[in-house]
Each structure stands twice: as C-alpha cells, then as structure tokens.
Amino acid sequence: MGQIDLINISKSYDKQKSVLDEINLSIEEGEFFVLVGPSGSGKSTLLRMIAGLEDITSGTLKINDKVVNHMPPKDRNLSMVFQNYALYPHLSVEQNILFGLNAKKIDKQEQQKRLTETAATMGLTELLKRKPRELSGGQRQRVALARSVVSEAPLCLMDEPLSNLDAKLRAHMRIEIRRLQKRLGLTMVYVTHDQVEAMTMGDRIMVLNDGKIQQVGKPITLYNEPANLFVASFIGTPKMNLGKAVLNEEQGQLLIEDMLNLKVNPNVDDIPRNENVTIGIRAEHIFPGTDENTTHHLEVVNVEQLGNETSIAFDIGSELWTAKWPGQWDITVGDVVPVKIDMDNLCFFHSDTGDLIKSAKAGKKQEVVLI
Amino acid sequence: MSVNNVAIQETPMTQIDFEKVKKKQRTISFFKGMLFLLPSIILFSVFLFYPLVRTIYLSFFLTNAAGETTVFIGWQNYVNLFTSPIFLQSIKSTFLFVLYTVPITIIISLFLAMIANEKLKGIGFFRTVYSSTMGISVAAASVFWLYLFHPSIGLLNMVLKAIGADGIGWLTDPNWALFAVSITTIWMNLGFTFLILLGGLQSIDSYLYESADIDGAGYFYKVRRITIPMLSPTLFFVVTVTIINAFQTFGQIDILTQGGPVNSTNLVVYSIYREAFMNYKFGSASAQAVLLFIIILIMTFLQFKFGERKVHYQ
Numbered sequence: 124m125g126q127i128d129l130i131n132i133s134k135s136y137d138k139q140k141s142v143l144d145e146i147n148l149s150i151e152e153g154e155f156f157v158l159v160g161p162s163g164s165g166k167s168t169l170l171r172m173i174a175g176l177e178d179i180t181s182g183t184l185k186i187n188d189k190v191v192n193h194m195p196p197k198d199r200n201l202s203m204v205f206q207n208y209a210l211y212p213h214l215s216v217e218q219n220i221l222f223g224l225n226a227k228k229i230d231k232q233e234q235q236k237r238l239t240e241t242a243a244t245m246g247l248t249e250l251l252k253r254k255p256r257e258l259s260g261g262q263r264q265r266v267a268l269a270r271s272v273v274s275e276a277p278l279c280l281m282d283e284p285l286s287n288l289d290a291k292l293r294a295h296m297r298i299e300i301r302r303l304q305k306r307l308g309l310t311m312v313y314v315t316h317d318q319v320e321a322m323t324m325g326d327r328i329m330v331l332n333d334g335k336i337q338q339v340g341k342p343i344t345l346y347n348e349p350a351n352l353f354v355a356s357f358i359g360t361p362k363m364n365l366g367k368a369v370l371n372e373e374q375g376q377l378l379i380e381d382m383l384n385l386k387v388n389p390n391v392d393d394i395p396r397n398e399n400v401t402i403g404i405r406a407e408h409i410f411p412g413t414d415e416n417t418t419h420h421l422e423v424v425n426v427e428q429l430g431n432e433t434s435i436a437f438d439i440g441s442e443l444w445t446a447k448w449p450g451q452w453d454i455t456v457g458d459v460v461p462v463k464i465d466m467d468n469l470c471f472f473h474s475d476t477g478d479l480i481k482s483a484k485a486g487k488k489q490e491v492v493l494i
Numbered sequence: 495m496s497v498n499n500v501a502i503q504e505t506p507m508t509q510i511d512f513e514k515v516k517k518k519q520r521t522i523s524f525f526k527g528m529l530f531l532l533p534s535i536i537l538f539s540v541f542l543f544y545p546l547v548r549t550i551y552l553s554f555f556l557t558n559a560a561g562e563t564t565v566f567i568g569w570q571n572y573v574n575l576f577t578s579p580i581f582l583q584s585i586k587s588t589f590l591f592v593l594y595t596v597p598i599t600i601i602i603s604l605f606l607a608m609i610a611n612e613k614l615k616g617i618g619f620f621r622t623v624y625s626s627t628m629g630i631s632v633a634a635a636s637v638f639w640l641y642l643f644h645p646s647i648g649l650l651n652m653v654l655k656a657i658g659a660d661g662i663g664w665l666t667d668p669n670w671a672l673f674a675v676s677i678t679t680i681w682m683n684l685g686f687t688f689l690i691l692l693g694g695l696q697s698i699d700s701y702l703y704e705s706a707d708i709d710g711a712g713y714f715y716k717v718r719r720i721t722i723p724m725l726s727p728t729l730f731f732v733v734t735v736t737i738i739n740a741f742q743t744f745g746q747i748d749i750l751t752q753g754g755p756v757n758s759t760n761l762v763v764y765s766i767y768r769e770a771f772m773n774y775k776f777g778s779a780s781a782q783a784v785l786l787f788i789i790i791l792i793m794t795f796l797q798f799k800f801g802e803r804k805v806h807y808q
Contacts, residue, residue, distance in 0.1 A: 197710030213806035223709030
C-alpha cells in the first residue's frame with residue numbers, strides 16, 4: 124500500500140531532448156522521500172507525472188502494484204500541495220478545505236467531522252471564515268496542508284511547499300510537516316531545490332540532475348559517500364572542498380592543486396597512481412593544526428564568525444576552500460594559520476567521469492568525536 | 495548666555511520656515527500635477543464637458559433649423575417626450591434590444607472563450623476566427639448582413655426556402671426587424687467580448703485547476719466553482735460595457751432599417767439623430783440625449799451597486 128514504483132520512466136517534450144531519462148525508483152510505504160536537484164533538473168516534472176498532471180512519455184508507473192499510467196489524477200488516491208498553495212482566492216478557508224470532499228460528494232456530516240478534526244490539528248479553527256488573502260504566508264501554507272490532510276489520501280505529494288516562506292517560518296514548518304507525516308503515516312514525496320530541507324526532512328533522498336538520477340540513499344550516506352562530484356558539491360553547506368590531485372607513487376606523495384603535499388601511506392591500493400583525480404574534503408575535516416599534527420600552513424582569505432563556529436576560507440590553487448572550526452577563533456584576513464589535513468578524510472573521484480573512487484574513511488568516526 | 499540666546503531665537507525661526515517651504519512645495523507639486531493633466535483636461539473640456547453642458551442647455555429651448563435657441567420653454571421638451579408614443583416606443587425597443595443582445599452575446603462568447611482556452615493544436619486559428627469580428631467596421635458588417643437578410647437573394651431566406659419554409663421579411667416585418675438587428679449586433683460584438691473573456695480565462699492560475707483535478711472535481715464542478723467566480727471581475731466589466739454599447743447602438747440601425755418598419759427599430763440614439771438632423775428639432779433631441787445619459791448612468795450605478803457584490807476580486 125502507498126508504494127510507488129517507477130520503471131524506466133522517461134519524459135520528453137516534442138520528441139526533443141529528454142527531460143527525464145530512464146528513472147527507476149521504488150518508494151516505500153510510510154516513507155518521507157525527497158526529490159532534490161537544481162532548477163531544471165526535472166524533479167517537479169517527475170512529481171507531476173506521479174500526480175498524473177503530466178503525461179508519461181515512456182516507462183511504467185505503479186501505485187500499489189497497479190499500473191496507473193493511464194489514470195486521471197483523481198483516481199490515483201493522492202493529495203498534492205503546490206508551491207504557491209493553489210488556494211481558491213474566492214473561497215473561505217473552510218470552503219477551500221472542503222473543496223475536494225464536496226467534489227467527491229462525501230456525506231455532509233463526514234465532511235464536518237473531518238473539517239473540525241483537521242482544523243484543530245492544523246491550528247486553523249479560528250481562521251475558517253477568512254479568505255486566503257487575509258492570511259499570512261504561514262497560515263496559507265497550513266491551509267494547503269490541511270486540504271491535503273482532509274482528503275485522507277495515503278500518498279501526499281509536495282512541490283516545493285516551503286519556498287515562499289521566510290527562513291524562520293521555513294525551519295518551523297519543516298518540523299511541522301515532518302511530524303504530521305509521521306503521525307498520519309503518510310507516504311510523502313517531497314520536491315525541493317534546497318539541500319538543507321532534503322537533509323533534514325527526508326528518510327531517503329534522490330538527487331536529480333539533468334533528468335538523471337545521481338544518487339538515492341539516506342541523507343547521511345549522501346553526505347559521507349557522495350556517488351559523484353555533483354552530489355558531493357550539491358549536498359552539504361558549505362559545499363565539499365574539491366581540488367585536482369595527483370598521487371605520485373615514487374615520492375609517496377599526493378599533490379593537491381600543485382600546492383598541497385600530503386604524505387601517502389604506501390599501502391593505499393585503490394587510488395590510481397600518477398593520474399589526475401579529484402579529491403574532496405568536507406569543511407569540518409580541515410582541522411586547526413596543533414604543534415604535533417600540523418600538516419600545512421595556509422593564508423586566510425576570508426573569515427566568517429558564526430558565534431558557535433568559525434568559517435575560514437583559503438585559496439587552494441584555483442579553488443576556494445572553506446574550513447569550519449568549532450568555537451570562536453580570533454583570526455583576521457591575511458593570517459597564516461596551521462591546519463591539519465588527513466588522508467583518511469579525503470574522498471577521491473575520477474576527474475573525467477566524476478564518479479566516486481573511494482569515500483572518506485574516517486568520516487563517521489571523526490564526526491562523533493567532533494560533536 | 496549669548497550662545498543660549500542664539501539657540502532660542504533660531505528654533506522658532508526654523509519652524510516657521512519649515513511650514514512655509516512645505517506649503518510652497520505642495521503648491522508647486524499641485525501645479526506640476528495640473529500641468530500633466532492639462533492635455534486631458536483640454537481635450538475632455540472641448541469634446542465632452544462643453545457638449546454635455548450645451549446639450550443640457552439646449553434641452554430647455556426651442557431651436558431654429560441652424561440649432562440656435564429661440565424660445566425658452568423650461569421642461570416642456572421633457573414633458574412632450576413622455577407623452578409622445580413614438581419616444582416611448584423607442585425606449586421600449588431599446589430596452590428590448592439590450593435584453594436580446596447582452597445575455598446572448600455574453601453566453602455565446604463565454605462558450606467560445608472556454609473552448610478556445612483548451613490546449614489544442616491549431617487553437618490559434620480558432621482564436622483568430624472567433625475574435626475576427628472585432629476588426630470589421632460597423633458599416634461593413636451591416637452591409638454584409640444586409641445581403642444575408644435580403645428577402646429574395648439573401649442566404650437566410652434561401653436556406654428557409656430549401657427546407658420548405660416561407661421566406662421571412664427580416665428587415666421589413668415589424669415583428670422580425672428588431673430581432674434581425676439584434677442578431678447582427680450580437681455577431682458584431684462577439685469578437686470583442688470573446689477576446690476580453692479569453693484574456694480573463696487565461697489569467698486564471700492553472701494550479702487551481704490542477705489542484706481541483708487531484709481533488710477529483712469534474713468539468714462542470716470546476717466551471718461552477720472555479721471558472722465563473724474567478725472570471726467574475728471580467729464578466730462584470732464585459733456586462734457593463736456591452737450594456738452601455740447596446741444603449742448607444744446607431745450604425746447598424748442606420749444602414750439596415752433606418753428605424754423602420756413602423757418605428758420598431760427606432761432605438762434612442764437613432765431617434766436622437768432623426769430628431770436633430772432630419773426634423774431639426776435640436777431641443778427635443780437634446781432632451782432625449784440627456785434622458786439616455788441618465789438611463790445609462792442609473793443602469794451602470796445599479797450594476798455596481800448590486801452586481802459587484804457577487805464579484806470576487808483577487
């Protein structure tokens with residue numbers, strides 16, 4: 124139940140270049156599944172195809188093991204929240220919430236029962252008689268959610284529902300939506316371009332770029348073991364520091380951006396020798412160096428004091444790297460600071476294909492120590 | 495001490511200056527605004543306000559053939575109108591004409607706009623065709639319909655004869671003439687009304703329909719609950735404009751029937767024209783014009799008073 128299967132789903136307009144290419148995916152019941160990608164990656168199109176608002180060019184879409192390619196949206200038993208909420212401006216909050224139930228000719232008493240329940244859970248009881256234009260952004264958002272909840276459809280689709288809210292409200296609604304989904308046991312497919320939303324809300328995330336699946340997995344997996352350079356740079360703030368590197372076997376050294384030398388343990392076996400690779404390192408893995416373990420001295424080009432941590436930028440060859448150090452550091456631009464970069468924290472990618480060769484070994488262990 | 499004194503003296507001085515400067519600025523900005531309005535004020539005065547005042551003035555006089563006032567007769571022109579069976583007939587015909595044309599125009603063009611709003615191949619062609627009557631002048635359209643209505647060689651009567659019915663004297667039978675003129679007018683107004691309504695339909699957010707699709711709403715439910723209410727500001731505008739236009743119909747009457755037969759299509763504007771430029775009774779014509787102005791004013795006022803309540807502005 125509530126399970127969605129996408130088998131070789133493709134979409135193209137006018138037989139031109141495909142917007143979505145051979146998408147294979149299975150979404151489990153009760154799962155909070157996030158589709159994330161930059162604008163134009165096809166994530167909204169995919170969602171609209173699941174909803175039945177867009178035709179599927181080729182492939183099979185199954186909901187509850189039934190092929191639904193040909194079914195109109197109303198027969199798919201799902202609800203959807205749109206980016207601009209799609210509230211009917213001429214109807215009151217109450218009429219907006221009941222619109223779908225009226226259309227399905229559901230019994231009046233049942234309608235009222237569901238309305239009172241939903242309004243109570245969403246905190247809308249006081250606002251039922253108002254028109255959408257008399258509501259704030261957050262309240263409109265809640266009406267849109269209520270409309271989807273009141274339908275009691277087991278599957279809920281959301282298309283960037285938080286992008287019209289300000290940052291504070293967005294953080295709050297993230298938690299509210301997540302709690303609502305867990306409490307009602309909904310299967311949620313959630314589209315966003317905001318990787319923070321994806322990381323914080325999703326049980327699983329699918330990263331989409333140029334109509335192709337980049338990676339599907341748990342948020343932490345995507346963060347620690349990005350399947351390719353795109354995922355590495357897309358997931359995480361600040362983005363993963365990347366740089367070109369060559370492993371020189373004779374000298375036992377890894378040369379990053381012709382600037383940083385790293386001693387290499389001779390028995391690292393899975394990295395190609397004397398060949399261009401791309402390495403990546405998370406900002407929190409560039410540690411402040413102490414007297415014993417300092418590996419490099421780098422010149423600071425920018426400092427951001429965040430209160431609980433300090434973000435420091437360095438010029439590494441053609442790249443700008445960022446380090447995040449916990450606590451407050453009294454550093455000014457132009458200082459040369461000691462840092463510690465560890466071979467174990469590096470991710471290696473093929474420079475040509477961008478695919479992952481080897482992920483950071485020490486990732487998880489170090490993180491626990493840090494927190 | 496001396497520093498203090500200077501300060502105390504200066505404070506009220508600057509306050510007075512503030513007020514003066516502000517007043518001066520307001521005056522300057524008022525004149526600037528007036529300067530921008532001047533072209534419109536001049537144009538409106540010459541072509542609208544002066545004729546309006548002059549018409550009201552004339553309506554209290556008898557005039558000679560050149561339109562010069564001769565005798566002041568007070569309300570007599572108005573009294574004469576309300577006792578004249580021809581004018582009363584004219585008012586009645588005008589209201590009937592409005593009743594025939596406005597609802598049918600709007601229903602047909604709403605229907606056309608709704609089918610032309612679907613996403614279909616070649617829809618641009620149909621949109622062009624449906625709105626094409628906007629580009630046809632009243633004279634051309636009237637001549638075109640004159641031939642369609644022709645008793646012997648007209649297409650309409652030829653069709654009637656082909657199916658075995660008797661021909662109708664479209665423009666010569668007093669029972670049919672107003673109806674025939676109404677058909678012509680509906681046809682002519684379709685283009686404009688269609689275009690405005692199509693524009694209104696296209697400005698409705700497609701998300702609303704998609705959301706309704708997911709909620710399981712059928713076509714007519716969507717029309718009733720989304721399209722009509724969301725279109726209501728446009729509909730209101732179209733109704734108001736079409737009613738005013740219908741009251742002011744002149745061209746097609748002049749070409750098709752000249753107010754005949756037996757005054758059955760003698761609508762108010764045509765009646766004004768006849769009174770002024772055929773009978774040279776400018777006083778009586780002015781009185782009719784003033785009455786028409788008042789009727790349109792009241793109709794529009796009533797519409798805003800009662801119709802606008804049902805309009806949902808976003």
